[in-house]
Amino acid sequence: xxxxxxxxxxxxxxxxxxxxxxxxxxxxxxxxxxxxxxxxxxxxxxxxxxxxxxxxxxxxxxxxxxxxxxxxxxxxxxxxxxxxxxxxxxxxxxxxxxxxxxxxxxxxxxxxxxxxxxxxxxxxxxxxxxxxxxxxxxxxxxxxxxxxxxxxxxxxxxxxxxxxxxxxxxxxxxxxxxxxxxxxxxxxxxxxxxxxxxxxxxxxxxxxxxxxxxxxxxxxxxxxxxxxxxxxxxxxxxxxxxxxxxxxxxxxxxxxxxxxxxxxxxxxxxxxxxxxxxxxxxxxxxxxxxxxxxxxxxxxxxxxxxxxxxxxxxxxxxxxxxxxxxxxxxxxxxxxxxxxxxxxxxxx
Amino acid sequence: xxxxxxxxxxxxxxxxxxxxxxxxxxxxxxxxxxxxxxxxxxxxxxxxxxxxxxxxxxxxxxxxxxxxxxxxxxxxxxxxxxxxxxxxxxxxxxxxxxxxxxxxxxxxxxxxxxxxxxxxxxxxxxxxxxxxxxxxxxxxxxxxxxxxxxxxxxxxxxxxxxxxxxxxxxxxxxxxxxxxxxxxxxxxxxxxxxxxxxxxxxxxxxxxxxxxxxxxxxxxxxxxxxxxxxxxxxxxxxxxxxxxxxxxxxxxxxxxxxxxxxxxxxxxxxxxxxxxxxxxxxxxxxxxxxxxxxxxxxxxxxxxxxxxxxxxxxxxxxxxxxxxxx
Numbered sequence: 001x002x003x004x005x006x007x008x009x010x011x012x013x014x015x016x017x018x019x020x021x022x023x024x025x026x027x028x029x030x031x032x033x034x035x036x037x038x039x040x041x042x043x044x045x046x047x048x049x050x051x052x053x054x055x056x057x058x059x060x061x062x063x064x065x066x067x068x069x070x071x072x073x074x075x076x077x078x079x080x081x082x083x084x085x086x087x088x089x090x091x092x093x094x095x096x097x098x099x100x101x102x103x104x105x106x107x108x109x110x111x112x113x114x115x116x117x118x119x120x121x122x123x124x125x126x127x128x129x130x131x132x133x134x135x136x137x138x139x140x141x142x143x144x145x146x147x148x149x150x151x152x153x154x155x156x157x158x159x160x161x162x163x164x165x166x167x168x169x170x171x172x173x174x175x176x177x178x179x180x181x182x183x184x185x186x187x188x189x190x191x192x193x194x195x196x197x198x199x200x201x202x203x204x205x206x207x208x209x210x211x212x213x214x215x216x217x218x219x220x221x222x223x224x225x226x227x228x229x230x231x232x233x234x235x236x237x238x239x240x241x242x243x244x245x246x247x248x249x250x251x252x253x254x255x256x257x258x259x260x261x262x263x264x265x266x267x268x269x270x271x272x273x274x275x276x277x278x279x280x281x282x283x284x285x286x287x288x289x290x291x292x293x294x295x296x297x298x299x300x301x302x303x304x305x306x307x308x309x310x311x312x313x314x315x316x317x318x319x320x321x322x323x324x325x326x327x328x329x330x331x332x333x334x335x336x337x338x339x340x341x342x343x344x345x346x347x348x
Numbered sequence: 349x350x351x352x353x354x355x356x357x358x359x360x361x362x363x364x365x366x367x368x369x370x371x372x373x374x375x376x377x378x379x380x381x382x383x384x385x386x387x388x389x390x391x392x393x394x395x396x397x398x399x400x401x402x403x404x405x406x407x408x409x410x411x412x413x414x415x416x417x418x419x420x421x422x423x424x425x426x427x428x429x430x431x432x433x434x435x436x437x438x439x440x441x442x443x444x445x446x447x448x449x450x451x452x453x454x455x456x457x458x459x460x461x462x463x464x465x466x467x468x469x470x471x472x473x474x475x476x477x478x479x480x481x482x483x484x485x486x487x488x489x490x491x492x493x494x495x496x497x498x499x500x501x502x503x504x505x506x507x508x509x510x511x512x513x514x515x516x517x518x519x520x521x522x523x524x525x526x527x528x529x530x531x532x533x534x535x536x537x538x539x540x541x542x543x544x545x546x547x548x549x550x551x552x553x554x555x556x557x558x559x560x561x562x563x564x565x566x567x568x569x570x571x572x573x574x575x576x577x578x579x580x581x582x583x584x585x586x587x588x589x590x591x592x593x594x595x596x597x598x599x600x601x602x603x604x605x606x607x608x609x610x611x612x613x614x615x616x617x618x619x620x621x622x623x624x625x626x627x628x629x630x631x632x633x634x635x636x637x638x639x640x641x642x643x644x645x646x647x648x649x650x651x652x653x654x655x656x657x658x659x660x661x662x663x664x665x666x667x668x669x670x671x672x673x674x
Contacts (some may be wrong), residue, residue: 050574050578051577051578052574052577052578071577072574072577072578073577073578073579073580073581073582074580075578076580077578078578078579079574079575079578081571081574081575082571083569083571085569085571085572085574085575086575087572087575087576087590087593087594088594089593089594089596098576098579098589099579099580102576102579102580102581102585102589103580146575146579147578147579149579150579150580156578
């Protein structure tokens with residue numbers, strides 16, 4: 001199946017700009033996550049892909065075919081809605097067979113295929129049940145089976161896990177990813193949960209205020225965030241504002257060496273992940289004094305809340321590293337230069 | 349000893365009794381009495397009177413006779429002759445009520461669907477307008493339609509003046525109108541006719557249809573229709589396979605409610621219907637307050653109309669229950 005390509009696509013509702021001009025390519029057979037906070041335009045973007053909203057500008061192509069003005073019912077894109085949107089007046093099997101029946105497949109044949117799909121999503125014995133008799137997880141599986149019944153060219157999911165509890169959500173993330181890999185279908189998932197995106201996606205598109213902030217694989221998004229918004233939104237990060245000068249950033253009276261170049265005197269923002277901060281005993285490069293203000297033992301990790309001359313910060317250490325510092329104790333904090341990300345402050 | 353002293357002594361002797369008769373209890377008792385006096389007693393009176401007997405040249409007397417019910421089903425001349433005049437009137441009641449209620453719901457359906465797609469502020473304006481129209485009485489509405497459809501000053505006159513009637517004659521449709529009783533040799537005419545009766549009755553309950561359907565439509569999850577569209581359904585298929593089945597129960601409920609309401613419609617029928625299409629409601633009025641002065645028979649007709657409406661409601665409820673169970 002060909003790539004899905006957005007060229008210069010934007011969407012406005014009256015005077016409100018929901019999606020800024022966007023160029024994106026959703027690679028064939030890959031799972032892409034549209035990730036961002038509420039109201040960032042990710043669902044609007046997905047709805048434009050589905051044909052439920054018309055772009056204000058730009059074109060959407062499926063390979064060489066321009067589908068910008070193609071109505072939703074002619075696109076053959078399967079979609080799972082946040083509310084699942086299952087038809088309460090049909091049984092589970094009839095829901096799954098819906099697209100086939102209205103597409104002209106004979107009812108017995110459609111119901112038979114629906115049963116096969118129910119087997120795929122492990123709901124073999126639920127075909128005759130009403131939607132109201134299903135749990136949240138079962139409903140989600142029915143919605144997935146229903147969307148896949150028409151053998152869609154592209155599979156779209158709008159926050160499919162948001163109605164599930166935490167444990168079930170994690171199970172379904174893995175299941176959905178395995179299913180997608182097995183079918184090899186181009187899939188786009190909207191989510192505001194970075195953990196969900198990291199678990200499932202080949203590529204993550206981070207969005208904010210209708211803009212695409214970064215498009216990259218999950219690892220790169222986490223370790224090399226393009227700007228301080230991405231660094232802040234994906235995982236946890238400590239931020240420090242300073243001024244660049246000759247290979248280091250001056251923060252108050254302290255200077256931290258960095259491995260990036262800026263114009264001398266540029267205001268910059270440093271970002272570092274909590275797990276990159278080391279609590280050490282020997283002084284060295286980028287080591288500063290700090291006092292522990294609070295310790296949070298989370299089991300697998302310990303979280304140290306620190307006060308220092310460059311500002312407050314949080315450090316995370318594996319709970320099994322034998323370190324047992326208490327609140328009120330003084331320590332040395334090492335901020336390795338290669339883990340410090342530096343961004344111009346204007347982009348922050 | 350004064351009254352207040354007596355109450356005080358009684359209260360001291362039986363404090364539990366005083367505690368039990370709280371102001372809340374008094375209020376409930378008063379409200380219950382009002383309901384019984386103004387709602388249940390009139391019903392009981394109608395039922396009791398229906399077993400009474402008319403006295404020729406006078407009023408009626410209490411009795412326990414089934415003659416009135418017998419007369420309703422087989423006519424006054426039974427056993428010498430059987431007539432179904434009153435059953436026919438009941439049939440007319442059903443005929444008008446069914447068609448008018450279905451017509452009102454069918455026309456209110458797309459309107460309400462469009463209404464729920466408007467902005468909230470626009471919806472509010474429309475709803476206020478529709479609610480305001482409910483304040484108009486049946487008499488007022490029928491008077492308006494009477495003028496609108498009158499042969500000398502309403503639409504027929506307008507059709508004649510503008511040449512529309514002549515155009516209908518030229519294209520050959522005038523004869524069709526004559527065949528269905530909506531034209532005389534010279535011009536179109538709307539009254540008296542079943543058409544005008546049904547139109548007015550539908551108009552009368554149309555705002556109720558919108559108000560009753562509105563909550564169901566506004567609760568309808570728009571993603572259901574969107575999901576159907578992404579699965580290849582065009583707009584008509586979405587309406588047929590998703591929207592209508594999803595609101596089937598409110599739709600049936602609304603139709604049934606309007607039907608029962610229209611069973612008792614009086615003014616529209618008496619103004620627009622032809623004499624052979626008069627309904628039970630009109631006959632009841634003639635018997636109780638009109639020229640016949642036969643309150644027992646009028647009451648029997650009212651009881652039968654009430655039972656018919658109840659049977660319809662029960663039947664509708666049964667259908668709803670079955671549909672829900674499915």
